[in-house]
Ligand code: SF4
């Protein structure tokens with residue numbers, strides 16, 4: 126890996142060049158809702174916002190769209206079954222460390238055991254990823270899950286500094302992207318600015334788990350936290366927003382949508398949420414998690430116990446989206462700390 130400095134105007138020209146060469150997706154600000162950001166296709170470098178807090182939906186939608194048609198079919202003419210393929214390659218810009226970590230986690234989950242061919246094909250269309258460092262808000266918990274410096278599969282990673290951006294060139298593809306851009310050698314002052322940015326970022330993260338993720342997994346594994354689960358469930362609406370905005374949630378449903386002619390249709394994959402009441406409903410009417418508290422508990426077990434045990438890292442990258450999106454103000458860090466405090470009290474009472 127090498128580092129260099131690229132000034133603001135030069136980066137703007139680089140982004141413009143990438144957009145002209147092919148599709149590029151990056152964070153943009155909602156015109157109707159200033160202060161809210163979303164990943165979308167860029168028409169011009171002016172649309173790209175690099176100093177955003179977070180987006181409502183994560184960039185996983187580039188590889189795992191909320192609604193993805195797989196094939197079109199005709200009941201009367203089986204020869205008309207047509208696989209729906211996506212367009213060509215694209216680049217992904219302006220991805221925060223937590224979302225870079227999440228993309229890495231989805232890559233692992235979707236490659237493991239039975240690989241998800243569609244996801245991997247979409248991922249392969251991503252010819253480059255450019256990450257950027259960020260300031261946290263009150264919901265970000267990256268320092269508790271160790272993603273504040275994650276780089277994932279970024280080809281270039283940008284840290285804002287006085288002279289523009291300190292650029293980590295992480296892959297040969299990253300060097301290729303820089304192309305003819307004027308790359309200034311990083312001075313001692315640039316490196317000091319970068320270190321200061323990282324220290325300040327760390328300092329600004331205020332939402333923190335009261336234990337490490339390993340101890341938290343042990344607490345969840347020990348069980349017996351029903352009172353806390355019930356208290357959260359009493360406030361929860363089972364709306365599913367928390368998992369639908371999560372960058373590491375990968376559950377989906379597949380349905381055949383029939384057209385009004387009743388003979389043609391399309392097979393569609395859509396995001397699903399374990400918080401929805403019928404998620405674990407099976408034939409015969411049995412629901413494995415029919416009670417709301419069981420679904421709430423499942424969300425925490427899934428993020429911090431099951432997948433932690435399976436892959437050696439929590440499947441939470443600390444983006445804070447679930448807490449921001451929750452209509453009932455259920456905060457991931459507050460609930461986790463309630464669970465930790467409850468378990469510690471129980472241990473002291475034994
Ligand atoms: S669980 Fe919440 S904070 Fe963690 S990655 Fe998912 S949305 Fe972000």
Ligand code: SF4
Nearest residue numbers: 361362364365367451
């Ligand atoms: S977003 Fe909040 S209210 Fe909705 S399911 Fe998640 S925890 Fe419950």
